[in-house]
Amino acid sequence: MLRLFLALIELIRAIGRGCRRLPRQAATALGAPEAGGSPRPEQLWWCLALVLPMALFAAVLIPQLMLVMSPSIEAWIVRKAPGPIERGDYVMFTLRHPIAGPKPILVTKHALCLPGDRLTMIETPSLQAVHATDGRYFCNGALLGVSLPVAHNGMKLEHMHWSGIIPKGMIYVGSPHPRGFDSRYFGLLPTRRLTRIERVL
Template sequence: MKLFNALSLLNVLKRAPTILDWLDRHRWTHVGLMLFCGAIVTAGVIAPWYEVAARMSGSWPHHNFFLIQKGQPVGRGDLVAFIMRRDYVERVQPGHLHRDYADVGNRWMKRIVGVPGDHIVIKEDEVYINGQSVGRGFGIDRYGQRIDLASLPEVIPEGEYYVALPHPRSFDSRYYGLIRKADILGTVTPLI
C-alpha cells in the first residue's frame, strides 16, 4: 500500500509542471512580475533623489508630468517644487475664508524670480523685483473673494525666495509671501 502511494505521488510530481515550464507558458505574467519588481527596486533606489509628479494646476497647460530632482541647489530662474505650509495658507485664509487651492500639504511648482538680496517694491498692486515687474495683484480670487497682496520685505532675506509664474492668475508669492529654502523639495523639469 505504501509503495502504491509513493508511486502515485511520483507520477503526480512527474506530470506537474516545473516552475520554468510555468514561466514559459505564462511569459507575459513573468514580464509583468519582473517589471513590477524592477519598479519597486528602482523606486526605492531613486526615491531619495527623484520623484515624478503630475500637473497640479492650469498654470501649466503644456505639460502633464514633471521630474522633481531633490536636494539640488536652487537659484533665480529655477522651476522648483515646494510644500504649501500652514503659515503660507494662513496668510491667504484669514478666519472665515477657505481657498481650496491653498490647502496645507499640497505640492506646488513655481519659478524662482526673487533671491536673497533682491529688492522688492509694491506700487499700485504691482510687484517689482529689482525694478522688473513680476506680477500684478488682482484683489479677488477665482471665487470672487477678496485676496490681498502679502506683506513683503523690502529686501529678500537669506534662505527665502519669491516664486511666481508668468500666468496672470498664478497663485504665488504675491499672495502667500516668500517661501523658505527648507520648504523647497527640489528643482523641476517638465517631462511631457
C-alpha cells in the first residue's frame, strides 16, 4: 500500500512539472520562437495527445475507485460492481462500532454465509485470555473463523451468540484474517446495507 501511495505521489509530481512547462511550450508551438529555435506546432499536438487521455482517465475512472485500508482483505483498490451478492463476493458497508472509533467507517469484507445456509457457532475455552471463551463459526460445516476475546488495542470483544439457518435478506460477512473484525462480533448484516464491489488491484 505504501509503494502504491508513493507511486501515485511521483506521478502527480511528474504531471505537475509537465504542466508548469506547458504554457511556454504552447506559446512556442503557436509561433512564439524560443531563443535560438524555430516554432514547432507539432509539440503542442503531442502534448495534447498525452494530457487529454490522462485527464479523461482521471475524470472517469478515479472517482469510481476506492482504497481498501484493512489488512484483513487481499485487495488494495476496488470499485462498485452492481448485481446480486454471491458467496465470496467483496462487499462494502458502513461500520459503526467503538472499535472503529467515534466516526463511522467504510469496511470491505467477503460475503461468506448466505440466506438458506446453516451457520453454527461453537464456544470453546479461549486460548487468548483466562475465564473467556472463543466462538468458532461454521457455514454448512466449513470453518469461517474464530473470535477472540480481546482486540489488538486491549478492548474487550463480545462475539455473536447465534446459530441457525440464515434468514432471507441477511448475510454473514468476514475475512480469512484471524484478527478480522466482522460478523463474528457484530453479527449478520442486512443485504440492503451491503454494496457489491470487485477487486481492481
